[in-house]
Amino acid sequence: MIRTNFVLLLLACAACASAAPSTTFHKDVEPLLQAHCQTCHRPGEIGPMPLLTYQQTRQWSAAIKEAVMLKKMPPWFADASAHQRYKEDLSLSNLEMETIRKWVDAGSPEGDPKDAPKPRTFLEGWNIGKPDLIVSMPEAYRIPATGTVEYTYLIIPSGFKEDTWVKAAEIRPGNRAAMHHAILFARTPGSKWLAEYPPGVPFVPAARPGSKHRSSDGDRTIEGSLADEWIVGYVPGRRPEPLPDDTAFLVKAGSDFVLQIHYTPNGKESTDLTKVGLVLSRQPPAHRAFIAGVVNNKFSIPPGAPDYKVNGSLTMASDAKVLAAGPHMHLRGKSMLMRVTYPTGESEVLFDVPRYDFNWQQMYAFASPTSLSKGTKIEITAAYDNSPNNPHNPDPTATVEWGDQSWNEMALGTFTLQIDRDADLDALFQKPAKKPRDVAAN
Ligand code: HEC
Known part of the structure; x- marks a missing residue:
């Protein structure tokens, strides 16, 4: 008996010894880099170094292991165990993380180039197909070599004479290497949001004189709906999320586009000329896509508080589907969870971002839309670190309230709804919903 086991053991060992080095670059690691890293880590993109070849990757192997094991890279912060059904999930599985760890620990062997996957090709040009309309910055913006650039805004009149339905939209940065995110909003006629700034000239909103903590986003964000639409x-690294068929965003006649850009200087002075392509719907679609938010703008984070919680909630007054959701906080933002509780009492997590990163503003799209029937409650729980241990904290001695500057805070969970084309936005959520005026006045 003992003898047989011994022989079997010897046989097993012989098999493993004759196998090629177990984890190699070409066989195991390169496919992962193609699928999870190269959209950003290639020349001209935001990743600080290319990870296309063995030579390029090898010299970074220690940093790669660290970034991957700490889940800093790839940038994907939604915990998959909370909600399994995301589209285009960038994250690595535990098994894939383990592959990278093993490869680095084995001394980053190259392996046989014959095992290499075909190089990945990247789509250049519009992902959404040929746009009907291109909204462009009027001239290039100069990005400094170093320092921090606050969120920069540009107002571009749409010129739309009638209500227009946008089926697909795509932002194409002129300078991907220096752009951390950008958002296009449609500002409805009469909105006071950023009304003091002229169109066509990029600007960083200033704090309003006489106001402690409000300048721009305060007017835009109302509880329930975002009056000026996102x-x-x-x-970086994400393709524009296609809307379901027969669904489009409504841009009202006479609206202005507002482009918000977060530039991140990367060591050389450079310029950016960003364009936005829009595919329009000839006919009004059956459904409207509408981005709404759960907001709490009445909080006060004490100085030094390491884990200050802010909650917010909203209840559906009509039926809708939710297509995507994501957190928005500033530099003290630590974590956010969004949960829906259905009228049946069952509940589900839409996203759980246990380690929020202000630099990566992401919306997480669901593989299949979730139905939110009338009476469904949507809640957010946000946590903030206002202690000196938060390396991003601009001032641990400050009491922090709502405001759009990065040294103020926000507690905003956004989500994209699919609603009837003619749905009454005022009847979407149960009262009390705030009017923009009420929020602007406080
Ligand atoms: C969505 C774009 C994107 C993707 C995808 C991405 N990265 Fe990154 N990576 C960045 C950016 C940008 C930085 C610079 C730091 C920052 O802004 O967070 C970075 C930084 C890094 C660093 C740190 C470099 C240093 O200075 O120490 C490593 C290592 C790294 N990435 C590895 C990876 C690996 C491995 C993958 C895939 C598993 C990956 N990244 C996927 C954008 C990306």
Whole structure:
């Protein structure tokens, strides 16, 4: 008996010894880099170094292991165990993380180039197909070599004479290497949001004189609905999320587009000329896409508080489907969870972002839309770190309230709804919903 086991053991060992080095670059790691890293880590993109070849990757192997094991890379912060059904999930599985760890620990062997997958090709040009309309910055914006650039805004009149339905939209940065995110909003006629700034000239909103903590976003964000609509966002490495068929965003006649860009200086002075492509719907669609938010703008984070919680909630007054959702906080934002509780009492997590990163503003799109029937409650729980241990904290001695500057805070969980084309936005959520005026006045 003992003898047989011994022989079997010897046989097993012989098999493993004759196998090629177990984890190699070409066989195991390169396919992962193609699928999870190269959209950003290639020349001209935001990743600080290319990870296309063995030589390029090898010299970074220690940093790669660290970034991957700490889940800093790839940038994907929604915990998959909370909600399994995301589209285009960038994250690595535990098994894939383990592959990278093993490869680095084995001394980053190259392996046989014959095992290499075909190089990945990347789509250049519009992902949404040929746009009907291109909204462009009037001239290139100069990005400094170093320092921090606050969120920069540009107002571009749409010139739309009638209500227009946008089926697909895509932001194409002129300078991907220096752009951390961008968002295109449609500002409805009469809105006071950023009304003091002229169109066509990029600007960084200033704090309003006489106001402690409000300048721009305060007028835009009302509880329940965002009065001036978010049309499309750009985050490095993600393709624009297609809307379901027969669904489009409504841009009212006479609206202005507002482009918000977060530039991140990368060591060389450079310029950016960003364009936004829009595919329009000839006929009004059956459904409207509408981005709404759960907001709490009445909080006060004490100085030094390491884990200050802010909650917010909203209840559906009509039926809708939710297509995507994501957190929005600023530099003290630590984590956010969004949960829906159906009228049956059952509940589900839409996203759980346990380690929020202000630099990566992401919306997480669901593989299949979730139905929110009338009476469904949507809640957010946000946590903030206002202690000196938060390396991003601009001032741990400050009491922090709502405001759009990065040194103020926000507690905003956004989500994209699919609603009837003619749905009454005022009847979407149970009262009390705030009017923009009420929020602007406080
Ligand atoms: C969505 C774009 C994107 C993707 C995808 C991405 N990265 Fe990154 N990576 C960045 C950016 C941008 C930085 C610079 C730091 C920052 O902004 O967070 C970075 C930084 C890094 C660093 C740190 C470099 C340093 O200076 O120490 C490593 C290592 C890294 N990435 C590895 C990876 C690996 C491995 C993958 C895939 C598993 C990956 N990244 C996927 C954008 C990306």
